[in-house]
Amino acid sequence: MAQRLGQISGHLSNIHSRGLLAGEVAIITGAAQGIGRSAAITFAREGAKVVVSDLDEKKAQLVVDEIKAFGGDAIAVGGDVSADEFPKKILDATISKYGKLNHIVNNAGFTYDKMLHTLPDDAWDIIQKVHVRAPFRLIRAAAPHMRIKGNTENRSIINVSSTSGLHGNIGQANYAAAKSAVIGLTKTIAKEWGPFGVRANAIAFGLVHTRLTQAKEEGAIIEIEGKKVALGIPGIGAGANQPGPKAYPLIPLARGASPDEAANGVLFLASSLASFVSGHTLEVTGGAGI
Template identity: 90%
Template sequence: MAQRLEQISGHLSNIHSRGLLTGEVVIITGAAQGIGRSAAVIFAKEGAKVVVSEHVLPKAQLVAEEIKAFGGDAIAVGGDVGADDFPKKVLDATIAKYGKLNHIVNNAGFTYDKMLHTLPDDAWDILQKIHVRAPFRLIRAAAPYMRIKGNKENRSIINVSSVSGLHGNVGQANYAAAKAAVIGLTKTIAKEWGPFGVRANTIAFGLVHTRLTQAKEEGATIEIDGKKVALGIPGTGPGANQPGPKAYPLIPLARGASPDEAANGMLFLASSLASFVSGHTLEVTGGAGI
């Protein structure tokens, strides 16, 4: 037994010494800020070659330069994940630079909150387009680079869901529906692509402190089809949910996650530590929803 434990310890030591993702190529969408940026940096520090994808190219370039500054390997690709030409654009850039693809992390997204009875069609349609259609189209386009018989390399798809997709949420019928759909998509990929050695998993986030969850009163917005859409959660400004035993009553850990904590869950699912994990939804929620 002692000898076996020593062998396991040595194996894990070797993994960490060379990086959990050394030599592997990953596309991360929405990688210029928040969870996506953390994932890009953390993956690169674990040896991955990272394709930093973001709607605004200069923002993607900043993250790529940050990665290169500590000796990592990254390229930046700008483009709207919902655009018809996006999958070809990002895949062509990836294969031209690195010659292969190991992982796709479909992280790009946003919220467009409205109560159900006032939810307009365009607010419904855009979230289905970005959160469901866009990941589907990128994954489908990547099939020739991932569904390769006999390829023993570590390969995976990671799609991002949410506690809203698991349990629903007031004011988020569009977001909840999209994030629930992602889970079904992921399980189907796991069944269809598993025979080729490709794993597919969903990661469902709870409260993570990013621009999407900052106080709505701070006035952050994004532009969607020429319209300004407010970001954030009402009532989470100064004084709200202060640390303490009664803080965040729906989260057993009584706090939200940092973007790095959220990205670490992605790292686990992409790495060989999860080599027999597929079709799973990993809840990174601090215990919310249990």
């Protein structure tokens, strides 16, 4: 018995030493900051070769520099995920550098909040384009590199959804619809690509402390198709940054998540720890929504 426990302990130690994603190649979009940045660094620390993609290529390169500083392997690919040429651009760069592709994490996105009765068509259309059309087009383009008979390597698609997609949210008709659509897309991929050994899962985040969830009054903006879009939650107030049931009455853990905590959920779905998990939506919410 002691010998068997020793073998198990040695096996787990060996897994840790080489990393959960050792030798695997992952594309992560929206990876210059927030959850995407944390996921890129987490994946690299677990042995993955990471394609760090973002609208801001200079910021993406800074993440690559961080990864290389601790001995990881990564490249930066800038570009707008919603652009027609984007899938070919990033896949060409990935295959040219690494020769294969194991994981796609469709993380890029933003919010463009308006109440339903004041929501203009362009605010609806751009959110669908970035959160639904862009992941679909990248996944479709990646089919020749992932949908391969007889390939036994660990391969997965991870699409970022949200509790807004599960339950709806005031002021987010466009975002909630898009994040709900992502779940349907994910389940379909799981059914179509499962026979080729490719897993597909979504991850629905609750409150994670990033620029999308900070106070809108702090002034974070993103420029999309020439328009400046304000990010954040209006009137959230300084007290929301302090943990406790009064600040977070709807979250049983009484706090929001850090980007690193969110990234750990993504890592789980990509890793072989989730080797028989497909078509699932993992809720990383601190218990909110139960």
